[in-house]
């Protein structure tokens with residue numbers, strides 16, 4: 001392996017040794033120019049405290065949620081499981097660069113080498129570990145695309161916890177093999193909305209054909225966890241501690257870009273709740289906040305354009321209003337996004353840390369239509385070989401847009417994007433794309449205004 005920059009110009013893969021796995025997570029709160037606003041109790045309008053969150057989360061994660069420490073040590077037991085697939089590779093996309101004839105250099109960090117196939121186990125393992133340590137025996141969660149549900153099922157299996165997954169109904173139907181994978185790792189799985197919770201039954205009564213949404217599935221999982229002593233709730237994105245755990249991605253990428261003798265001018269990731277994007281971007285944003293110039297681009301679907309068209313407001317994290325009020329860009333908690341194939345990007349809100357960084361001008365966002373995204377995914381697969389998850393394909397599409405704009409301006413960029421997962425369980429989506437059956441859905445203005453009514457009367461952020 002190249003340990004210096006020598007020869008890096010002709011190299012394709014940049015690999016780290018297991019001994020180079022980051023030993024600490026990076027907490028961007030300690031460096032943010034504007035502190036994120038507090039999460040509020042919907043009843044009192046006051047900031048939530050540890051006691052409000054204790055029925056749902058272990059104390060260690062509640063502490064990480066509000067920590068101001070710049071770095072938090074990763075427990076040895078978590079590192080030991082990370083070492084099954086981490087450090088993950090960083091590639092130079094030489095063949096893609098040649099295919100599009102760009103002057104720019106394109107790099108990608110590949111998180112699809114984890115056993116479930118995405119970045120999600122970086123936090124699933126940590127969450128399962130702290131829950132087990134504090135005596136919980138069962139976790140309840142939601143899943144959109146199925147990547148998060150399989151990551152938590154995997155983590156619970158290895159750590160020794162039971163796991164219940166509420167899977168958004170449209171994905172449950174589109175992805176039977178994700179379902180089987182979740183069962184192979186010993187978890188119980190039901191389509192959401194389900195008959196098993198009050199929240200699910202209420203939605204089904206009003207909308208018997210509801211395709212489900214992440215907001216609805218979160219309501220079901222929170223209700224499940226709140227109703228049982230042995231069970232905690234586990235969220236795969238959005239929360240500060242989840243984004244924190246993902247920062248192993250960017251820390252490794254910083255070291256790997258050094259091996260490549262390069263530093264990105266542009267950083268790109270797809271955003272659902274924001275965890276893979278934050279995982280790559282936060283360690284680089286530390287440098288941007290310190291004065292280095294980097295363009296940081298978040299890519300989202302036009303059918304669920306939270307950052308590009310949503311309001312920055314206090315809103316519930318779920319449809320049934322069971323969660324605290326979160327300061328974030330939102331499309332309204334009862335918004336049900338069109339059933340596009342990037343199921344993991346169908347969330348009405350986004351991580352408050354990302355929202356605040358967008359407000360502060362440190363991150364910008366773009367939204368894309370799904371046929372354009374799939375065309376970019378197929379172009380990528382035809383050159384680099386890896387078939388991306390539809391979510392990750394948004395970052396590929398963003399990368400191609402940036403490279404094209406740079407070429408048109410006669411400029412040369414170094415671009416780094418996060419390839420957050422593979423698409424091997426997303427073949428029904430590719431089948432539909434090849435058959436010309438994918439609908440391009442951009443969120444309609446009337447539906448957006450309707451959905452935003454849901455946040456009227458809630459406290460306004462400063």
Ligand SMILES: Cc1ncc(COP(=O)(O)O)c(C=O)c1O
Nearest residue numbers: 147237272273274275276344421
């Ligand atoms: C492969 C992949 N990428 C991205 C996402 C979006 O989630 P987040 O924004 O938290 O990374 C998901 C969510 O399921 C996913 O499965």
